[in-house]
């Protein structure tokens with residue numbers, strides 16, 4: 333342990349409904365166990381929260397990935413955070429690996445809610461002292477810390493995803509491609525790790541589930557392409573990108589993403605578009621969450 337490492341033995345780890353499995357893995361990596369909680373519904377649909385653990389004067393880590401049912405899971409986070417504060421917790425450290433609402437960070441059309449601003453405000457106001465997230469979508473801001481008044485750590489899963497690909501897939505003449513300009517940050521990390529070059533496509537979003545990707549000259553013919561992005565939601569982005577890469581003669585398209593939301597039948601459509609395999613992390617539990625972000629989170633918590 334470095335002198336400045338956080339004394340993890342004094343932490344309490346709580347998993348919300350959106351992060352129970354991950355909380356167990358993170359606790360195990362830290363040599364701890366997950367605190368006992370009861371989370372259920374009253375017959376009328378309201379959430380019931382009970383913390384069966386003494387958290388007084390403790391630093392409490394709440395792990396809650398805000399996926400698929402974002403409103404419910406966010407509200408549950410507020411209840412847990414407020415309860416542990418009320419029970420005397422010293423500091424609440426939020427681990428929100430998938431941070432919902434990050435994409436609605438601006439008023440794109442008149443009258444729209446800037447949802448991200450509301451969500452960050454509520455997270456702070458409920459008493460969160462510090463926040464960890466993984467590949468938080470932040471296309472229009474430089475740093476996640478620009479969005480909050482509390483300390484924020486935006487971790488990236490790109491090295492873990494790349495390591496998984498390196499260990500499990502023999503890539504021939506590899507090249508890494510990001511489906512849009514913003515994905516350059518992950519494509520460049522992955523390319524360095526596998527010793528390949530990288531490129532990005534040009535994307536225009538036409539609607540929530542419709543994107544247009546401009547074909548451009550790409551040196552992918554007869555090469556294995558690692559196509560990497562932060563989120564696969566409807567799959568629209570990855571489907572269009574995969575089709576373009578295949579049309580340009582890519583030998584195989586291996587898809588990797590941090591957050592496999594996989595709304596509706598996104599996964600089937602990506603395979604239909606020609607992808608060989610799709611790999612994601614457990615920030616969002618899914619059939620393709622082959623990579624766990626628990627070591628990333630545990631290390632970051634340990635370093636403080």
Ligand code: R5P
Pocket residue numbers: 471511512514540541543561562563564565566567568569570
């Ligand atoms: C957007 O810029 C993100 O990086 C992803 O490309 C996007 O969220 C993926 O969404 P979908 O799968 O619905 O195209």
